[in-house]
Amino acid sequence: MNAPTSVTVRVPAKVNLRLAVGPVRGDGYHGLVNVFHAVSLYDEVTVSPRSDLAPGQAVLSVDGERPDHVARVPLDDSNLAARAAALLARHVPHATGVHIHVHKAIPVAGGMAGGSADAAAALVACDALWEGDTPRERLLELAAELGSDVAFPLIGCTAVGTGRGEQLSPLPVQGTFHWVFALVDGGLSTTKVFAEYDRLRPDAPEPTLDDALVAALAAGDARRLGAALTNDLQPAALALRPELGDLLEAGRAAGALGALVSGSGPTCAFLAESADHARELAAALRASGTCADTVTAHGPVPGATVV
Ligand code: C5P
Structure with a gap:
């Protein structure tokens, strides 16, 4: 089978149903008990190969319905989705350079983990593009390395996050x-x-x-x-x-x-x-x-x- 020419991943926003924050830890983070709940507000992240870039290197573009939000998305290496591509590239054999396009619906810097969601989507999309077949557990570890809220959008639904929020266990939910x-x-x-x-x-x-x-x-x-x-x-x-x-x-x-x-x-x-x-x-x-x-x-x- 030929490698895909582009991969699009849809990723949800989250709301915290409970955000219990403990004292600051030695590493500067706070211990949390964080109940994450994924909601039907989605960003779409599309990755395609770029042969002119080094493996794991990314160029970004963003669009969306809210120009003020689109304008707040960083397009340089500080973007968490670009960092996700760079991190995954170090763990799979056939990484390429990538163009990452983000179609934004999740509010930016809004407390709904939109940047983290894009990073989670970029991990999944790059892994599919590069045919990495990275095990889910490994993707969750890489996500946690990128940020406290990046692992949750990989699993979605409703989950408790402990530690700095990245250690997840799903919670049973009935209905909508x-x-x-x-x-x-x-x-x-x-x-x-x-x-x-x-x-x-x-x-x-x-x-x-x-x-x-x-x-x-x-x-x-x-x-x-x-x-x-x-x-x-x-x-x-x-x-x-x-x-x-x-x-x-x-x-x-x-x-x-x-x-x-x-x-x-x-x-x-x-x-x-x-x-x-x-x-x-x-x-x-x-x-x-x-x-x-x-x-x-x-x-x-x-x-x-x-x-
Ligand atoms: O992990 P992440 O990069 O998303 O965290 C962003 C910022 O939020 C951290 O730099 C820190 O100031 C704060 N934070 C924290 N304790 C957590 C999670 C985040 O203090 N458990």
């Missing part, structure tokens, strides 16, 4: 949950949000999982899930972007079952009762004037998939 994500202008730096967290919580306790959250997911109970959503980074994100408080309040007032900052923000997530309720909630949020736009999505969905 419906979400509204409210986008605001500008991004937030994950590093700065964690630094603000350290300032606000110098005495953070060890992070734990919450039985009520696990039970709500297993039962497919959106009301109980809404009540169990928590994010320890939220006070830090609100300290840096106080206007997010009004956005969360607007969602609660409009009947969201739960409202929280997604990851390190500034995107905010709202849980709805149904797909119809999600559309109503989205309209109410847009009308409130507290966000730039909204997107609706459902979860859980599977991880990175070749299309």
Whole structure:
């Protein structure tokens, strides 16, 4: 069989249903208990060979419907998808140079792990392009080397991440949950949000999982899930972007079952009762004037998939 001429991988965004953050560790990272939930908001990453580049070297291009988000994606070697290609190239025999094209739908620097998702997609896409047949366990290890949130989009669905968030174990979920994500202008730096967290919580306790959250997911109970959503980074994100408080309040007032900052923000997530309720909630949020736009999505969905 001939090697493929290009490979496209579709990869989901995540929302954290619980983000419990412990004290800062010796390596500068925080111990986490992080419940990741993959939602139906996807980036598409296409890789094609470039014979003029060294193995593992990448050139990037990006497009998408939101020019302000597209403009925030780095196109140099600091892009995590380019680093993913370079890392994998050191572990497979037939690596080439690549063009990586990202079609963006996941908010950039929004707390939905879009950059990490693209890196996970680039690993899967390059492995298929280079016919690496890298075992899944190995891809997960390489993903964890790239960043704390890169392994999860490989598996998708719903999972608990411990350690710095990269040690994953899947959680059972019944049914589908419906979400509204409210986008605001500008991004937030994950590093700065964690630094603000350290300032606000110098005495953070060890992070734990919450039985009520696990039970709500297993039962497919959106009301109980809404009540169990928590994010320890939220006070830090609100300290840096106080206007997010009004956005969360607007969602609660409009009947969201739960409202929280997604990851390190500034995107905010709202849980709805149904797909119809999600559309109503989205309209109410847009009308409130507290966000730039909204997107609706459902979860859980599977991880990175070749299309
Ligand atoms: O691992 P990743 O590069 O995605 O992390 C980005 C930043 O988020 C880190 O540089 C660190 O400041 C912060 N972080 C942390 N503890 C974690 C994960 C991330 O402090 N468990």
